[in-house]
Amino acid sequence: MPSSTNSARKAALAAIASRNAKAAPSPNGDKASISEIFGINTFGTRQMRSRLPQDVYARLSDSIRLGGKLDEDIAPTVAQAIRDWAVSRGATHFTHWFLPQTGLTAEKHDAFLTFDENKHVIEQFSASQLIQSEPDASSFPSGGLRATWEARGYTAWNPASPVFIIESGNVRTLCIPSVFIGYNGEALDEMTPLLRSSDVLSEKAIALLTLLGDKGVQRVFTTLGPEQEYFLIDRTHFAMRPDLVMSNRTLIGAPPPRGQQLEDHYFGGIPERIQACIAEVEHELYKLGVPIMTRHNEVAPCQFEMAPFYEETEIAVDHNQLVMSVLRRVAMRHGLQAIVHEKPFDGVNGSGKHCNWAMAITSKNELDGINLLKPGRTPHQNIRFLVFLAAVLRGVHKHAGLLRAGIATSGNEHRLGANEAPPAIISVFMGKSLTRVIEEIASGKVTEESAEQQVISLGVSKLPEIERDNTDRNRTSPFAFTGNKFEFRAVGSSQSIAFPVTLLNAAVAEAIADITEMIKAERKESKTIDDAVMKVLRKVFRDTRHVRFEGNNYSDAWVQEAAKRGLLNLRRAPDALGQLVVKRSRDLFIPLGILSKEELESRYHVRLERYVKDVLIEMHTLREMIDTLVLPAAYEYLGSLASSAAQAKVAGIKEIPHVERANEVGALARQLKAKRELMHKLVGKAETMHDDPAACAALLTSDGAARMAEVRAASDALELLVGDEYWPLPKYREMLFPV
Numbered sequence: 001m002p003s004s005t006n007s008a009r010k011a012a013l014a015a016i017a018s019r020n021a022k023a024a025p026s027p028n029g030d031k032a033s034i035s036e037i038f039g040i041n042t043f044g045t046r047q048m049r050s051r052l053p054q055d056v057y058a059r060l061s062d063s064i065r066l067g068g069k070l071d072e073d074i075a076p077t078v079a080q081a082i083r084d085w086a087v088s089r090g091a092t093h094f095t096h097w098f099l100p101q102t103g104l105t106a107e108k109h110d111a112f113l114t115f116d117e118n119k120h121v122i123e124q125f126s127a128s129q130l131i132q133s134e135p136d137a138s139s140f141p142s143g144g145l146r147a148t149w150e151a152r153g154y155t156a157w158n159p160a161s162p163v164f165i166i167e168s169g170n171v172r173t174l175c176i177p178s179v180f181i182g183y184n185g186e187a188l189d190e191m192t193p194l195l196r197s198s199d200v201l202s203e204k205a206i207a208l209l210t211l212l213g214d215k216g217v218q219r220v221f222t223t224l225g226p227e228q229e230y231f232l233i234d235r236t237h238f239a240m241r242p243d244l245v246m247s248n249r250t251l252i253g254a255p256p257p258r259g260q261q262l263e264d265h266y267f268g269g270i271p272e273r274i275q276a277c278i279a280e281v282e283h284e285l286y287k288l289g290v291p292i293m294t295r296h297n298e299v300a301p302c303q304f305e306m307a308p309f310y311e312e313t314e315i316a317v318d319h320n321q322l323v324m325s326v327l328r329r330v331a332m333r334h335g336l337q338a339i340v341h342e343k344p345f346d347g348v349n350g351s352g353k354h355c356n357w358a359m360a361i362t363s364k365n366e367l368d369g370i371n372l373l374k375p376g377r378t379p380h381q382n383i384r385f386l387v388f389l390a391a392v393l394r395g396v397h398k399h400a401g402l403l404r405a406g407i408a409t410s411g412n413e414h415r416l417g418a419n420e421a422p423p424a425i426i427s428v429f430m431g432k433s434l435t436r437v438i439e440e441i442a443s444g445k446v447t448e449e450s451a452e453q454q455v456i457s458l459g460v461s462k463l464p465e466i467e468r469d470n471t472d473r474n475r476t477s478p479f480a481f482t483g484n485k486f487e488f489r490a491v492g493s494s495q496s497i498a499f500p501v502t503l504l505n506a507a508v509a510e511a512i513a514d515i516t517e518m519i520k521a522e523r524k525e526s527k528t529i530d531d532a533v534m535k536v537l538r539k540v541f542r543d544t545r546h547v548r549f550e551g552n553n554y555s556d557a558w559v560q561e562a563a564k565r566g567l568l569n570l571r572r573a574p575d576a577l578g579q580l581v582v583k584r585s586r587d588l589f590i591p592l593g594i595l596s597k598e599e600l601e602s603r604y605h606v607r608l609e610r611y612v613k614d615v616l617i618e619m620h621t622l623r624e625m626i627d628t629l630v631l632p633a634a635y636e637y638l639g640s641l642a643s644s645a646a647q648a649k650v651a652g653i654k655e656i657p658h659v660e661r662a663n664e665v666g667a668l669a670r671q672l673k674a675k676r677e678l679m680h681k682l683v684g685k686a687e688t689m690h691d692d693p694a695a696c697a698a699l700l701t702s703d704g705a706a707r708m709a710e711v712r713a714a715s716d717a718l719e720l721l722v723g724d725e726y727w728p729l730p731k732y733r734e735m736l737f738p739v
Contacts, residue, residue: 009730012236016738019234022276022334039289041089041165043082051081063159065362066219067199070159075127082163083112083125086174089165094125096133096155097175099190100140101606103496105321106180108135109173130176132156140180141609142188143602153188155180158195161318164288168329177318187599190498194314196594197505198222204512205359205372205388211516212384213529219362220372222505223485225310226320229351229493230327231302231339232274234738237730238337242629246621247614248341248494249411251708252630254716255347256733259301266299277334278304284326290319300348301736310356310485313505317498320353324494340494343414345732346712350415351493357504358485359388374484383530386441390540391515392486393428395507396479397547399588400426401568401579402507403479404490406500408576408607410614412492413701416571424571425562426490427549429477435550441534442541476553499603506594515540573611574697580604608693612686615700619683622711626676629728630715634669637726638662665721672714679707 039046048057056074063070070078086094095107110133112123133155140153157163161177180189187193198221205220238244243251260266270278282292291309298305308319324340331338343350359372372388375381396403403426407416416424430438474480478490491500515536522532546565551558562569570576579585581604589595595603645658682703689696719727 009240009728010725012234012240012730016234016236019273019335022273034286037283038286038291041167041287042289043085043163044289047085048081051085053077060159067160067195067202067221070131070157072127072131075131079125079127079130082130082174083123086125086163086165086172087112087123089172091165091172091174093171094129094174094176096135096157096178098155098178098180099317099321099496099498100180100188101143101190101603102141103494105325106135106140107173107175108133130157133178140188141606142182142186143605143609144598153180153182158191158314160195160312160314162289162315164322167284167287186602187595190496190502191314191317193595193599194317194498194502194505197502197509197592198313200592200594201359201505201509201512204509204516208387208391208512208516208519209361209367209384211519211529212387212533213380214367214384216365217361217363217367220359221362222313222501223310223358223360223371224313224316224497224501225308225356225485226316226491226497227305227307227354227356228320228323228327228340229298229303229305229353231300231344231351232277232304232331232336233302233339233735235332235335235337237735237738238339240730241735242625243618243621244337244339244344247618248339249344249414249618250346250732251618251622252625252712252715252719253346253729253732254719256731256736258733258737260299260348263299265297265301265303268297270295270297270304273334273336274304277331277336278306280333281327281330282306284330285319285323288319288322288326290322292323298349298351300345300350302738303349303351310358313357313501317496317501320497342409342411342492342494345736347732348736352415352489353491353493353495353497355488355491355497355501356482356485357488357501359508371484373481373486380530383533386437386537387515387533388512389434389481390537390544391511392508393544393547394514394540395504395509395511396426396428397544398511399503399507399584400547401570401576401582402503402585402588403488403500404568404570404576405579405585406503407490407492407495408570408573408611409492409495410573410611410618411494412490413571413573415492416490423476423478423553423559423569424576425553425559425567425569426478426547427553427562427567428486428547429474429480429550430548431474431481432550434481435548438541438548441537442545444538474550474553477549478553502594506588506592509592510588572701574608574694574701577604577607577611577697578694580607605693608697612693612696612700615697615704616683616686619679619700619704619708622708623676623680623683625729626672626711626715630718631669631673633722633726633728634665634672634718637722638665638669640723640726641665661721665718668714668718668721672711672718675707675710675714679704679711682707 056077059071059074093109093111095109097107100106112125114124155178158177163176166173166175179192182188202220206217209217278295285292292306293309294307327338361367361370375385480487518536519532522535526532589600641658641662645656648656686696
């Protein structure tokens with residue numbers, strides 16, 4: 001008889017087949033529009049204007065607009081207004097909400113509670129409580145910045161990101177987006193370095209713009225629009241898969257006959273049950289002021305994507321964390337599990353987080369709001385555009401290894417270089433129009449003309465008038481120019497985007513500073529500033545030619561060509577993480593004041609240790625699944641075959657195919673057990689290497705990955721032989737193609 005475990009699987013399938021879609025609730029009424037609910041749980045511009053005195057509102061708005069700190073004189077008034085608003089929305093607690101180096105968010109809730117002189121309970125929220133908190137934060141990863149017994153850490157409100165209220169069940173909590181620093185001011189979180197990099201980029205960009213003749217710029221800020229890919233599967237299936245529960249990816253599982261080869265899921269109709277879930281996710285995000293614009297089916301079955309309108313980077317980072325957390329929470333209400341791991345299912349597309357990044361100006365004149373990566377309509381505007389384009393190319397070319405380190409995780413290691421994702425080689429796609437312009441400038445063909453004449457001759461002034469986008473889309477490029485922004489496509493779907501963008505900001509800030517000094521030097525020999533700029537552009541475009549690639553990044557030919565160009569191909573995450581601590585990276589971060597030597601090394605150690613822990617958890621989980629699920633199922637099936645064969649022999653049946661199948665299953669089970677033993681020995685060896693995480697990571701990413709692949713191959717072969725009624729785990733065809 002088949003096992004009770006398999007009976008549970010069959011019961012789960014029957015239950016899933018009978019489930020109906022759950023309608024997304026609309027607490028504000030069926031007729032409530034997006035504009036009516038958008039931002040109602042956020043203390044944004046609308047709430048600030050209505051609840052703050054005019055002068056306080058103006059001063060707070062200026063500090064947010066210009067990236068400054070909160071004026072302490074207005075802090076008490078702001079705190080009182082926030083408290084009154086939060087209490088009116090049903091909030092009972094507040095928390096400083098921050099981004100530790102776990103990739104997740106952290107919070108400690110305190111009540112709006114104190115006692116007056118008569119010992120009566122009253123709600124209180126002071127300016128000091130708004131501005132700063134002191135969580136016991138000793139257990140967050142610090143990468144050696146402090147000892148485990150040093151518990152003191154400080155959170156401080158980041159006014160650039162508005163406070164918001166999280167609704168979970170019937171509980172409402174006021175969240176104050178914050179940075180997290182150590183007792184001596186060390187950056188222990190993901191947001192602090194990002195804010196520093198934004199300030200440095202702004203400073204360097206303003207200096208360059210001033211040199212170009214663009215006066216009155218108050219701030220240059222980056223914008224970000226992160227597209228989020230994810231899977232939604234039935235939660236019952238998820239709960240029955242120890243690998244999904246422990247590591248968020250399937251460690252075993254034979255491929256189904258049908259995967260994504262029919263290309264019928266991409267942009268297809270969204271199933272009703274999924275649509276109800278996504279609609280509720282969007283509803284919750286709209287209340288939090290997250291501007292989700294699109295939703296659609298992605299390439300793999302059960303894979304989907306949502307994308308927001310672009311925002312200032314710091315807000316976009318916080319909002320993306322909310323996207324992931326709300327997605328997980330709401331999916332459970334619909335009996336679904338949201339999976340944001342980069343490669344949860346082998347053989348079908350994994351998930352990324354395409355980060356659309358640009359630079360814009362804050363100014364009191366006509367420059368306000370200008371996107372520096374968007375071509376203009378005059379020669380000067382387009383010279384400015386080309387300068388900042390060159391800065392991005394220079395930054396990516398010089399620090400390609402560092403950008404690769406920023407996306408190096410155990411999950412992304414399975415995705416990068418696969419059929420649906422950019423390779424581990426960082427290159428830049430510019431498109432035909434701009435490539436022609438760049439190459440003609442680099443070639444020096446128009447050196448006899450003035451800078452203005454060169455721009456006109458090259459047709460750059462006409463770029464905005466082209467009816468179609470200035471570039472085609474290159475979905476194989478890890479870093480592609482898409483008309484008025486760069487799309488950093490290689491970022492992993494489960495990552496906090498703060499760190500990759502911090503590295504990008506730093507690389508571009510340094511390049512902007514370098515180009516500024518180069519222009520100053522050339523200005524001494526040139527008639528005009530624009531002529532000096534064109535000379536510098538010629539040099540930068542020549543120097544960065546190797547990082548530009550317009551072809552198919554998936555091809556083997558590109559891997560060979562990239563090697564000839566001297567581009568790094570850091571296929572494994574530990575190799576890529578090593579780029580964080582090379583001299584070139586220290587020379588970037590330390591002078592700019594974005595990360596100290598100790599802070600930079602801590603990022604390396606935190607990520608390396610996380611990689612080791614991720615892989616060891618997977619290996620332990622895989623071993624447990626083989627021992628307690630796969631092999632017992634094989635043995636039970638073998639017993640059934642043996643019993644049937646014996647009965648057939650007694651009955652005098654001459655042809656007994658059971659024996660042949662039993663021998664096949666027995667041989668595979670023996671092979672699987674042997675492979676499992678080899679993996680177990682390697683795990684034991686890895687766990688003795690605590691004092692050398694780099695060596696341990698190198699062992700796991702090479703031998704460890706090979707041992708896991710061997711175990712999986714044997715297990716998947718068994719899955720295709722063992723009778724379906726004996727197999728205890730939900731299969732790919734069941735998880736990815738629910739009926």
